[in-house]
Amino acid sequence: MRIPIQDVTPTTGMAEVIGWVHEVRDLGGLAFFLIRDRTGIIQVTIPKKKASKTVLAAAKTVSRESIVRVKGTVKAIDKAPGGRELIPDIFEIMSVSESPLPLDVVEKVPAELDTRLDARFLDLRRPRVGAVFQIRSVAMDAINKFFFDREFIQITTPKIVAAATEGGTELFPIAYFDKEAFLNQSPQLYKQMMMAAGFEKVFEIGPIFRAEEHNTTKHLNEATSIDIEISFADHYEVMQILEDLIISTYEYVKSKCNDQLANLDCVDFMVPKAPFPKLPYVDAITIAQKKCENKIKYGDDISTAAEKAIGEELGGHYFIVDWPTDIRPYYAMPYENDSSICKAFDLMHPRMELASGAQRVHQHDLLVQQIKRKGLNPESFEFYLHPFLYGMPPHAGWGLGAERLVMTMLNLSNVREAVLFPRDMHRLVP
Ligand code: AMO
Numbered sequence: 001m002r003i004p005i006q007d008v009t010p011t012t013g014m015a016e017v018i019g020w021v022h023e024v025r026d027l028g029g030l031a032f033f034l035i036r037d038r039t040g041i042i043q044v045t046i047p048k049k050k051a052s053k054t055v056l057a058a059a060k061t062v063s064r065e066s067i068v069r070v071k072g073t074v075k076a077i078d079k080a081p082g083g084r085e086l087i088p089d090i091f092e093i094m095s096v097s098e099s100p101l102p103l104d105v106v107e108k109v110p111a112e113l114d115t116r117l118d119a120r121f122l123d124l125r126r127p128r129v130g131a132v133f134q135i136r137s138v139a140m141d142a143i144n145k146f147f148f149d150r151e152f153i154q155i156t157t158p159k160i161v162a163a164a165t166e167g168g169t170e171l172f173p174i175a176y177f178d179k180e181a182f183l184n185q186s187p188q189l190y191k192q193m194m195m196a197a198g199f200e201k202v203f204e205i206g207p208i209f210r211a212e213e214h215n216t217t218k219h220l221n222e223a224t225s226i227d228i229e230i231s232f233a234d235h236y237e238v239m240q241i242l243e244d245l246i247i248s249t250y251e252y253v254k255s256k257c258n259d260q261l262a263n264l265d266c267v268d269f270m271v272p273k274a275p276f277p278k279l280p281y282v283d284a285i286t287i288a289q290k291k292c293e294n295k296i297k298y299g300d301d302i303s304t305a306a307e308k309a310i311g312e313e314l315g316g317h318y319f320i321v322d323w324p325t326d327i328r329p330y331y332a333m334p335y336e337n338d339s340s341i342c343k344a345f346d347l348m349h350p351r352m353e354l355a356s357g358a359q360r361v362h363q364h365d366l367l368v369q370q371i372k373r374k375g376l377n378p379e380s381f382e383f384y385l386h387p388f389l390y391g392m393p394p395h396a397g398w399g400l401g402a403e404r405l406v407m408t409m410l411n412l413s414n415v416r417e418a419v420l421f422p423r424d425m426h427r428l429v430p
Contacts, residue, residue: 002069006039010076010084017042017086018069018094020125021062023106031059034081035070038130043080044070045087055091065097065105065125113414120421120430131260132417135253136406140205142252143226146245152201152228157190159183159207163380172211172221183209186399188331189384191229192360195395196387200231205402215425216304217414218352220403222423229397235333235343235359238396239319242347242355243276245400246317250409264410276347277318279310284320287313299324302346302353311350321345330370332358347400349408357398364388 001016008015019037026032033044046059062068072088102119103111105126116123123129147154160176161184171182187204194202208225230238250271254261261269279287288296288306291313296306302320310320325334325342332344344358361367367388371378378385406418416422421430 004039005037012074016071043085045085058091063099067095131263142249147203152203155202157187195231203228224402226400231393231395233396272317280322355400359396362392
């Protein structure tokens with residue numbers, strides 16, 4: 001029976017493995033193969049004089065990245081990966097790979113990201129690339145556990161919608177029978193409606209679609225958002241939950257992903273330290289003004305250059321709080337004593353923004369007023385506003401980008417590295 005390659009040890013005696021032919025080396029009297037499955041790599045050594053004819057025939061013709069079944073004796077040997085090798089009695093080709101390969105799995109030949117994404121299935125066979133997605137899966141497991149441990153209800157909200165969430169722009173229109181419809185930018189309105197449903201604590205992990213014409217290393221047109229909404233909570237309470245979630249996700253990954261982190265050269269993987277500083281927006285602007293050349297002023301969004309400058313100053317994760325009401329969405333709650341600033345926040349990694357959130361406006365009339373102030377039509381939001389008339393609890397929440405979380409956690413240079421099949425302005429296939 002097949003065993004995972006990582007479980008093959010010199011004490012196993014006999015072993016059978018199935019995997020891809022990672023490398024082939026012929027040294028005259030000896031043929032060496034490295035065989036790879038998702039758990040690791042093993043050396044298969046064929047002494048040509050002693051091997052059977054069928055083993056020799058298969059070994060002679062097999063191409064790299066073909067799938068082989070190898071059964072034989074395990075021997076300890078210092079120089080091979082994992083300190084052992086397999087001497088086969090059976091060497092059977094199960095699935096032939098064509099040559100040449102569209103992409104070199106061994107990474108001896110460097111490839112551009114575009115070439116890699118075109119042959120993504122092969123790219124993902126690279127242990128270093130596969131490790132990103134194994135870690136992403138573990139991080140998602142940590143996040144789900146975190147929410148279920150705290151008695152959140154998991155929700156799934158529509159991705160085909162009739163109205164914008166975050167303002168009028170950045171929507172992908174779709175054909176929906178005879179109606180105008182869009183792909184949803186955020187579960188924002190629906191997660192808030194679940195507060196009116198009495199669910200109190202909800203989370204959703206799902207796709208968001210942004211028709212932004214950005215071609216940067218941190219923007220995707222289809223991303224994964226980790227969203228929460230909580231009743232009877234303010235912005236401070238949900239910032240604390242976000243900080244706890246980030247730290248516990250890092251801790252879980254650190255405890256579960258030793259091999260994958262080593263594959264990625266993340267030997268200095270550090271769990272962020274609590275508490276994350278809370279920097280008022282006005283101070284963030286002052287730092288940016290001091291450190292950046294471009295002229296940023298109060299009331300501007302924090303540009304990429306400003307993010308970088310402030311990130312260098314702060315050095316770790318931090319929140320930007322107390323934003324001008326004018327530059328945040330209509331659903332962010334203004335402060336009672338100064339309505340020019342609101343109870344919104346961003347969670348920042350030194351490299352970029354990771355999450356946005358706020359305490360929300362829960363009063364119907366104030367919400368209508370704020371929607372109008374943004375130049376939007378309250379009639380388009382009727383389905384959303386309706387629940388605010390019948391007992392809407394005070395509430396707060398946030399949305400955290402899963403790809404940016406993985407990108408910053410693993411120090412990846414491009415957000416596309418954290419997505420199996422990224423969608424950007426130029427990429428719709430595969
Ligand atoms: P926001 O629009 O800031 O807030 O999005 C929240 C987080 O989602 C991620 N994100 C993206 N990641 C990659 N590519 C993109 N184009 C992209 N757009 C967003 C980011 C970002 O911080 N409704 C609010 C959240 C809330 O208040 O609860 C919202 O969507 O990491």
